[in-house]
Amino acid sequence: MPNREFLLRLSALYDEFQQHDAKQCDRIQRFRNIEPDSAQFLSMLIRTQQSQSILEIGTSTGYSALWLAEAAQATGAQIITLEIEEKRSLQAQSYAAELNLESSIEFWTGDAAEYLKQATQTFDFILLDAERSYYPTYWDDLKRLIRKNGGVLIVDNVISHAAEVKEFLNMIKQDMDFMTTTIAFGAGLFMVVAK
Structure with missing residues (x-):
């Protein structure tokens, strides 16, 4: 279970990020972090699955990565x-260092499509929370x-932005x-489990 210090710091960070987003007219300038109840649910899933390898697509400022890393340490x-x-x-890396979570996280900067194409490692747990228009092109990778046999993909924003992810979710449902x-x-959250 996350300790009190972690929970208090993450709550404060979430509030900061929300205040930042409220001032931005351009959606791209917003941090657009996952919600706290979703983040805690992901932490619980990682613990339940006893995940060993985790991939996050869309770090932003690291709010979800911190939750994933705290569970990963467990x-x-x-x-x-x-x-x-x-x-x-870099901002996300500074928060990871502050919370002594940096040893669990490798930060990769670049186009996710490039990473996915060249990746060979399989993952127990994948969180997809990036630019939704690219999702269909990610699916094959x-x-x-x-x-x-039990690997999990979680896709965020599937109720709030249902129209934007409809094509992608249909691709998955047909597989x-x-x-x-x-x-x-x-x-x-859209949960996908490999048979």
Whole structure:
């Protein structure tokens, strides 16, 4: 279970990020972090699954990565988190260092599509929370990288931005190698489990 210091710091960070986002007119300038109840649910899933390898696509300022890393320390896992903007990745790294979580996280800066194409490692747990318009182009690589027989992919914002992810979710639902369900936490999580 996350300790009190971690929970207090993450709560304060979430409030800071929310205040920042409220001042931004341009969506791209917002940090757009996952909601606290969704983040805690992911932490619980990692613990339940006893994940050893975790991939996050869309670090932003690191709010979700911190939750993933805290759970990863409990299971002995390693995380790779991908972010296209170097400034945000560096910001996330500073929070990880502050909370002594940096040893569990590898920060990768660049285009997620490039990383996914060249990746060979399979992952127990993948969180997809990036630019939704690119998701359909990720699917062929993602399904190759999800560990067979119980690997999990979580897609965020599937209720709040249902129209934007509809095509992608339909692609996944049509693939008989995966089971899926939608979970009504935060902005909506789509859970994909490899058979």
